[in-house]
Amino acid sequence: xxxxxxxxxxxxxxxxxxxxxxxxxxxxxxxxxxxxxxxxxxxxxxxxxxxxxxxxxxxxxxxxxxxxxxxxxxxxxxxxxxxxxxxxxxxxxxxxxxxxxxxxxxxxxxxxxxxxxxxxxxxxxxxxxxxxxxxxxxxxxxxxxxxxxxxxxxxxxxxxxxxxxxxxxxxxxxxxxxxxxxxxxxxxxxxxxxxxxxxxxxxxxxxxxxxxxxxxxxxxxxxxxxxxxxxxxxxxxxxxxxx
Amino acid sequence: xxxxxxxxxxxxxxxxxxxxxxxxxxxxxxxxxxxxxxxxxxxxxxxxxxxxxxxxxxxxxxxxxxxxxxxxxxxxxxxxxxxxxxxxxxxxxxxxxxxxxxxxxxxxxxxxxxxxxxxxxxxxxxxxxxxxxxxxxxxxxxxxxxxxxxxxxxxxxxxxxxxxxxxxxxxxxxxxxxxxxxxxxxxxxxxxxxxxxxxxxxxxx
Amino acid sequence: xxxxxxxxxxxxxxxxxxxxxxxxxxxxxxxxxxxxxxxxxxxxxxxxxxxxxxxxxxxxxxxxxxxxxxxxxxxxxxxxxxxxxxxxxxxxxxxxxxxxxxxxxxxxxxxxxxxxxxxxxxxxxxxxxxxxxxxxxxxxxxxxxxxxxxxxxxxxxxxxxxxxxxxxxxxxxxxxxxxxxxxxxxxxxxxxxxxxxxxxxxxxxxxxxxxxxxxxxxxxxx
Numbered sequence: 080x081x082x083x084x085x086x087x088x089x090x091x092x093x094x095x096x097x098x099x100x101x102x103x104x105x106x107x108x109x110x111x112x113x114x115x116x117x118x119x120x121x122x123x124x125x126x127x128x129x130x131x132x133x134x135x136x137x138x139x140x141x142x143x144x145x146x147x148x149x150x151x152x153x154x155x156x157x158x159x160x161x162x163x164x165x166x167x168x169x170x171x172x173x174x175x176x177x178x179x180x181x182x183x184x185x186x187x188x189x190x191x192x193x194x195x196x197x198x199x200x201x202x203x204x205x206x207x208x209x210x211x212x213x214x215x216x217x218x219x220x221x222x223x224x225x226x227x228x229x230x231x232x233x234x235x236x237x238x239x240x241x242x243x244x245x246x247x248x249x250x251x252x253x254x255x256x257x258x259x260x261x262x263x264x265x266x267x268x269x270x271x272x273x274x275x276x277x278x279x280x281x282x283x284x285x286x287x288x289x290x291x292x293x294x295x296x297x298x299x300x301x302x303x304x305x306x307x308x309x310x311x312x313x314x315x316x317x318x319x320x321x322x
Numbered sequence: 323x324x325x326x327x328x329x330x331x332x333x334x335x336x337x338x339x340x341x342x343x344x345x346x347x348x349x350x351x352x353x354x355x356x357x358x359x360x361x362x363x364x365x366x367x368x369x370x371x372x373x374x375x376x377x378x379x380x381x382x383x384x385x386x387x388x389x390x391x392x393x394x395x396x397x398x399x400x401x402x403x404x405x406x407x408x409x410x411x412x413x414x415x416x417x418x419x420x421x422x423x424x425x426x427x428x429x430x431x432x433x434x435x436x437x438x439x440x441x442x443x444x445x446x447x448x449x450x451x452x453x454x455x456x457x458x459x460x461x462x463x464x465x466x467x468x469x470x471x472x473x474x475x476x477x478x479x480x481x482x483x484x485x486x487x488x489x490x491x492x493x494x495x496x497x498x499x500x501x502x503x504x505x506x507x508x509x510x511x512x513x514x515x516x517x518x519x520x521x522x523x524x525x526x527x
Numbered sequence: 528x529x530x531x532x533x534x535x536x537x538x539x540x541x542x543x544x545x546x547x548x549x550x551x552x553x554x555x556x557x558x559x560x561x562x563x564x565x566x567x568x569x570x571x572x573x574x575x576x577x578x579x580x581x582x583x584x585x586x587x588x589x590x591x592x593x594x595x596x597x598x599x600x601x602x603x604x605x606x607x608x609x610x611x612x613x614x615x616x617x618x619x620x621x622x623x624x625x626x627x628x629x630x631x632x633x634x635x636x637x638x639x640x641x642x643x644x645x646x647x648x649x650x651x652x653x654x655x656x657x658x659x660x661x662x663x664x665x666x667x668x669x670x671x672x673x674x675x676x677x678x679x680x681x682x683x684x685x686x687x688x689x690x691x692x693x694x695x696x697x698x699x700x701x702x703x704x705x706x707x708x709x710x711x712x713x714x715x716x717x718x719x720x721x722x723x724x725x726x727x728x729x730x731x732x733x734x735x736x737x738x739x740x741x742x743x744x745x746x747x748x749x
Contacts, residue, residue: 252696368748374749
């Protein structure tokens, strides 16, 4: 089984890099999360209209950012996987999907919780919430497609095609949902961004964004490592059976 | 016209099917692919047909890699697989007509004649016997000529009469300067056929 | 090449004609699904008029999904797909032929029967005309986007369910503007922009989807 060894040996460099970076990323994630949450929950001023509930924003908004960025990152790595056939690119799209889906779900749940005091109901067909919901569907479709293939490399390529088609579609979906929303919603409904953001709110928001990014990287590294180990295990098992 | 394949390695899932297979064919030559069950005969034929992507190595048609320029190769080979590619609700003739117009040349009547299908040509393919289906599928080879035949078990479910008939057909194809790559369990007894052994025995022209 | 393309479309139509049931079943599903709405929300004419365009569009999307999973599946199962992939016709054109046949056999009948259902949902004449135009311009995108999903799920277990999960979110823009065009027409507002957007989506899908579906099919036979 000396064949194609370079294909699976390739991730070694990634693994070495990942192991070196991992403690720093995890440390940064914890530090930033604590700082961001403290700033958001205790330091930032409460909103004159929404009171304390505005603090949900510090959990909600960065989660929505991450939901969208992770999908973009998946599209980029899917393209890289298709073009350069780099195995880590395939794995990283797979590893990122559930994390992105979790962020999206977090954004949806916090959005609903925020909606209750703001709008008097948990779910409003607000353009952003609706877009996030559709994004969650895209994540679910992607993960379901991965799960349906037995052959790993086939699954990677099929999922890559899906994520790219989805990525091309996302701006169209976003545009149409925004447009649909302005058609159907009375303009008086407050949107989540509200008035211009003051610095005392913006800083914790950005800190939380950075914290989520680090958290993502940390979990991402664990997942990619696990995927690579799993692949190696499979190969070892099969070559053992062949002998 | 020539077909060459070098250093072909095929991996299915995580299993190595075959390693470093090589073959070359030029006008009038045929290769009989031998090997035990699971030796990768079907995989090899599918790689050469351009259906499977080899993990390593390349298949070249007239010196050009078929993966790099598929257009130059498309339409130059006939592939007969395990399945018959027949639509049960269409008649044998309709099935054959479709595939041959799809390939560009249509000599359906002649093909039906050669494979002794004229009598059943207007019956729906769904009610034909396995052997009759196989012959209808084989008739594609004649209905729209192509220089390279890739045949996976072409004579399964044929009786001795039709095996002979098919072997003659293959011999005529080779005489006309055609090429063939086939996997069968029994010897077709056609002159000038080399073999390729996937059990590690190498090739002999 | 063109002969091969047309031959493939011809075969698909012939198959649909001989196997008739698929066509009538889709149509029956569409009619029943739409009929359920008045039963579900009540027979008040103004409510029906309000939800009519949406109901018809959602019904059309779901009916379209019913036949999508067969787009390549039958050819995959009987080995035809292998031959289509290595034939003279480029795979992208094979996909296009399949899309054209799917549209003609599964969607065109829905478009033809829509006026009848629209009348039952109390839709005014202008709305019906707009509905027809919107369907004609937008529905090619449904077949095209569907071909990618069909290509990706060919040969998979539970392919049909997976297909719906993957394809339906991508249908949302067509749904939104399709309904908007009809609502605009009913409110006597200009609807040209909506129709243009629907046409743009179909054209955009025409560029992207055959390529993506062809890549998916290459994967399926691999």
